[in-house]
Amino acid sequence: MAPEPPLLTMSGITKSFPGVRALDGVDLEVQAGEVHCLLGQNGAGKSTLIKVLAGAHQPDGGTITWHGAPVQLSSPITAMRLGIATIYQELDLVENLSVAENIFLGHELTTAGFVVRTRVAEIEASALLARLGHPEIDPGRPVGDLSAAHQQIVSMARALSHEVDLIVMDEPSAALDPDEVANLFRIVDGLAADGVSVIYISHRLEEIRRIGDRVTVLKDGRTVAVGLPAESTPTRDIVALMTGRDVEHVFPPRPASGVPDTAEPVLTVEGLSRKGEFEPVDLELRPGEIVGLAGLVGSGRSEILETVFGARKPTTGRVTVAGRALRPGSVRAAIAAGIGLAPEERKAQALLLTESVTRNVSVSSLSRFARAGWVDRRAERKAARTATRELSLRPDNPDAAVRTLSGGNQQKAVLARWLLRGCRVLLLDEPTRGVDVGARAELYAVIRRLADEGLAVLLVSSEVPEVLGLADRVLVLREGRVVHTADARELDEHRVLDLVMEGSPT
Amino acid sequence: MTQPAPSAQHHGPDLAKPAAPPPRQERGPRALGLRADVRNLSLLGVLAVLVAVGGFTEPDAFLDTGNLQLILTQSSVIGVVTVGMTFVITSGGIDLSVGAMVALASVWATTLATQEYGFAGILFTAVVVGVAAGLVNGLLIAYGGMVPFIATLAMLASARGLALQITDGKTQIVTVQSVLDLGLPDAYVLGIPPLVLVFAAVTVAGWLILNRTTFGRRTVAVGGNAEAARLAGIDVRRQRLYLYLLSGLCCGIAAFMLIILSGSGQNTNGNLYELDAIAAAIIGGTLLSGGRGTIVGSVLGVLVFTTITNIFALNNLQSDVQQIAKGAIIVAAVLVQRRTSRHGET
Numbered sequence: 001m002a003p004e005p006p007l008l009t010m011s012g013i014t015k016s017f018p019g020v021r022a023l024d025g026v027d028l029e030v031q032a033g034e035v036h037c038l039l040g041q042n043g044a045g046k047s048t049l050i051k052v053l054a055g056a057h058q059p060d061g062g063t064i065t066w067h068g069a070p071v072q073l074s075s076p077i078t079a080m081r082l083g084i085a086t087i088y089q090e091l092d093l094v095e096n097l098s099v100a101e102n103i104f105l106g107h108e109l110t111t112a113g114f115v116v117r118t119r120v121a122e123i124e125a126s127a128l129l130a131r132l133g134h135p136e137i138d139p140g141r142p143v144g145d146l147s148a149a150h151q152q153i154v155s156m157a158r159a160l161s162h163e164v165d166l167i168v169m170d171e172p173s174a175a176l177d178p179d180e181v182a183n184l185f186r187i188v189d190g191l192a193a194d195g196v197s198v199i200y201i202s203h204r205l206e207e208i209r210r211i212g213d214r215v216t217v218l219k220d221g222r223t224v225a226v227g228l229p230a231e232s233t234p235t236r237d238i239v240a241l242m243t244g245r246d247v248e249h250v251f252p253p254r255p256a257s258g259v260p261d262t263a264e265p266v267l268t269v270e271g272l273s274r275k276g277e278f279e280p281v282d283l284e285l286r287p288g289e290i291v292g293l294a295g296l297v298g299s300g301r302s303e304i305l306e307t308v309f310g311a312r313k314p315t316t317g318r319v320t321v322a323g324r325a326l327r328p329g330s331v332r333a334a335i336a337a338g339i340g341l342a343p344e345e346r347k348a349q350a351l352l353l354t355e356s357v358t359r360n361v362s363v364s365s366l367s368r369f370a371r372a373g374w375v376d377r378r379a380e381r382k383a384a385r386t387a388t389r390e391l392s393l394r395p396d397n398p399d400a401a402v403r404t405l406s407g408g409n410q411q412k413a414v415l416a417r418w419l420l421r422g423c424r425v426l427l428l429d430e431p432t433r434g435v436d437v438g439a440r441a442e443l444y445a446v447i448r449r450l451a452d453e454g455l456a457v458l459l460v461s462s463e464v465p466e467v468l469g470l471a472d473r474v475l476v477l478r479e480g481r482v483v484h485t486a487d488a489r490e491l492d493e494h495r496v497l498d499l500v501m502e503g504s505p506t
Numbered sequence: 507m508t509q510p511a512p513s514a515q516h517h518g519p520d521l522a523k524p525a526a527p528p529p530r531q532e533r534g535p536r537a538l539g540l541r542a543d544v545r546n547l548s549l550l551g552v553l554a555v556l557v558a559v560g561g562f563t564e565p566d567a568f569l570d571t572g573n574l575q576l577i578l579t580q581s582s583v584i585g586v587v588t589v590g591m592t593f594v595i596t597s598g599g600i601d602l603s604v605g606a607m608v609a610l611a612s613v614w615a616t617t618l619a620t621q622e623y624g625f626a627g628i629l630f631t632a633v634v635v636g637v638a639a640g641l642v643n644g645l646l647i648a649y650g651g652m653v654p655f656i657a658t659l660a661m662l663a664s665a666r667g668l669a670l671q672i673t674d675g676k677t678q679i680v681t682v683q684s685v686l687d688l689g690l691p692d693a694y695v696l697g698i699p700p701l702v703l704v705f706a707a708v709t710v711a712g713w714l715i716l717n718r719t720t721f722g723r724r725t726v727a728v729g730g731n732a733e734a735a736r737l738a739g740i741d742v743r744r745q746r747l748y749l750y751l752l753s754g755l756c757c758g759i760a761a762f763m764l765i766i767l768s769g770s771g772q773n774t775n776g777n778l779y780e781l782d783a784i785a786a787a788i789i790g791g792t793l794l795s796g797g798r799g800t801i802v803g804s805v806l807g808v809l810v811f812t813t814i815t816n817i818f819a820l821n822n823l824q825s826d827v828q829q830i831a832k833g834a835i836i837v838a839a840v841l842v843q844r845r846t847s848r849h850g851e852t
Contacts, residue, residue, distance in 0.1 A: 311737060335739040349737055352730040354797040363727055364738045366720045373719045417738065 005068035013062035022048040024221035037208040040218035041436035054086040055079035085159035086168040095144030100125035128157040149180040251469035252448040272317030277303040278480035285456035292471030300480040301460040309341040310334040340418025344429040358384040358398040387416040408439030549806040560817040581812040582705035589712040590756030591783040598729035598796025599654040603661035608776030610665040611635040611761035616678040616771030633758035640754015644747035669773035678771040713801040729796025789839035
């Protein structure tokens with residue numbers, strides 16, 4: 001007897017956009033009931049591929065076979081009718097509608113094709129949510145009231161409200177805490193057990209190892225490895241396939257001499273707190289030092305950073321830079337004193353996406369290039385270029401639109417902004433979010449080099465290895481409280497995870 | 507910035523500066539500016555077509571010097587308002603009260619009491635009333651946290667009401683001869699009416715401010731991403747306040763121009779200017795969502811609308827047809843822009 005044909009076969013898929021060949025011959029094969037992981041750096045073509053699969057993009061070439069028969073996924077509706085559901089990274093929920101309304105959006109349960117049967121929809125929604133392990137989510141609540149994790153559950157419930165054979169999940173764990181990730185894994189396992197296939201996209205290799213059956217690796221729009229066993233393929237091999245280089249020495253070495261304890265701190269935070277967000281925090285930052293804040297999402301990490309920067313007004317406490325207390329709650333005072341922030345949401349909080357690299361870099365130092373409000377554009381361009389070259393920002397083109405840059409280079413543009421401003425204290429909130437593996441190593445090296453040149457860096461990251469590898473000193477936060485402070489070399493990932501989770505129900 | 511010392515134990519990716527920087531890429535850079543230029547060029551093309559149509563259908567009447575002067579003069583008042591509006595829209599805001607501010611400034615500046623102070627009194631009052639109304643808008647929006655649409659809608663209603671109260675619905679005739687003289691052919695400089703010169707001056711000033719000053723940069727930054735602007739150290743609220751002040755100032759100047767043009771002040775002045783100004787800015791290429799603005803485009807937008815009105819009038823087409831044509835042009839211009847901007851992106 002012939003073996004079951006694969007559920008999905010994509011072969012030789014190509015897709016070009018003006019100026020870019022996004023897919024250059026991609027092959028993918030997914031078996032029924034399999035968790036198939038799709039790996040690749042940013043720009044490798046993962047997003048384009050799943051959009052082809054969702055019917056949102058039409059491929060230029062190649063064939064797609066579904067249940068053994070060739071198909072054309074000419075629109076999202078076609079894909080959905082065939083049983084392919086996609087959960088995008090940016091959740092596509094309507095915040096003002098209720099959970100149940102979101103789940104059945106576009107295929108409402110109706111009487112006479114017209115009157116929405118709210119009660120029935122809510123009962124069915126409850127059943128779906130229970131199946132996903134979250135019976136506590138009230139189907140009548142507006143989605144906007146839910147946490148990011150719960151919104152994602154709603155998105156999955158929506159996918160399951162159709163008859164599906166395949167669910168595509170684009171970095172579903174990116175916004176989740178460890179315990180929520182555990183629940184996500186349970187859901188994925190449950191789906192696979194029910195015979196539903198999952199295409200799982202993630203940057204985190206350890207996740208893929210835990211739930212994946214097989215792995216397909218994309219690089220530069222091509223498939224470079226098909227159907228590798230997820231459990232047994234060495235990490236080194238996978239990284240090498242993705243990047244074409246070795247993963248070792250990702251973190252730059254700390255300076256041999258270390259920062260003398262006696263050095264005058266450049267940033268002093270005393271008893272800083274915000275009601276309901278974090279309890280009084282004390283910390284000191286010396287020039288040349290990188291201090292990391294480790295903690296879960298919601299532990300107050302970003303809030304501390306933004307309060308130090310003056311973007312949030314503290315309830316108590318004060319921030320001192322080089323001996324001078326800052327006016328609380330004033331971004332301008334913080335910047336004037338030499339603090340710079342690379343915020344968590346780069347696109348929403350830092351970048352002027354419609355503008356060039358130069359203008360993004362110079363925006364905080366404009367008055368330096370201006371006389372009586374008149375901008376000397378040549379001086380501006382030259383200075384911005386010096387700053388971006390210092391960070392090896394690519395392309396080396398000061399007039400490139402910042403939105404065309406990769407995540408890592410966009411982050412460099414933000415760093416260049418503060419370099420140009422001449423800041424002494426750099427606050428980094430999730431500096432490598434949305435930055436692919438290869439570019440991360442480069443960013444780490446840049447951050448370390450800036451510290452070596454005398455900058456004080458305060459780093460927040462939800463990836464514990466990043467904090468441990470990059471920082472000199474680590475503060476561990478739990479529920480808005482600093483629970484531990486130690487030299488980064490004295491901690492390991494397990495110890496930190498124990499500290500951040502301790503006491504929280506598991 | 508100091509050059510980092512290349513360290514021997516540097517194991518990470520090589521971050522030393524490239525020995526030879528790649529050749530300067532001068533193409534990409536200009537592309538950003540060029541795209542706006544192309545958009546302006548296409549509008550210039552539309553204008554050329556219109557002139558051709560006008561010259562073809564009514565060769566004598568349309569190309570007459572007097573008629574061309576009329577088109578420019580008619581463009582001037584709304585043009586000055588549109589320059590102010592362009593700044594506000596570029597910053598991500600909107601000013602619905604411009605027409606009402608023009609009306610209020612024009613009637614306040616032409617009361618019998620004001621006219622006693624002569625030329626200076628009328629000019630001063632028009633400008634101060636415009637700025638004051640803009641100040642109220644700006645304070646409500648920047649510091650009162652009101653949505654621009656609502657705050658300026660309220661100003662639209664109350665400024666019109668106040669203008670009606672001042673005039674009691676009557677036309678206030680201007681008797682100050684030095685003001686009226688500016689509207690007469692004797693005052694033309696090399697055949698150009700003084701109002702057109704004012705319009706030109708405001709346009710040049712607006713272009714310079716938007717493109718060459720920190721004020722302009724901050725306007726674009728606030729419109730592109732207000733939160734990012736705030737976290738980059740820009741005083742977003744003060745910037746917003748200034749922008750509505752600027753719009754009010756433009757309305758004050760426009761009111762004075764309208765007084766010269768009509769020899770009177772009326773509470774119905776500037777009717778629907780807000781829509782004309784917004785439409786001209788949008789077809790010029792200024793993004794309604796903010797973050798991109800072009801003074802040249804706005805001015806071309808104004809000229810296109812005025813020219814259409816003129817041609818239609820010369821051909822004895824009624825204003826209903828004009829209105830329909832205007833609407834069609836707005837739709838067409840925005841559709842064309844969407845296409846070009848999508849092409850521009852990769």
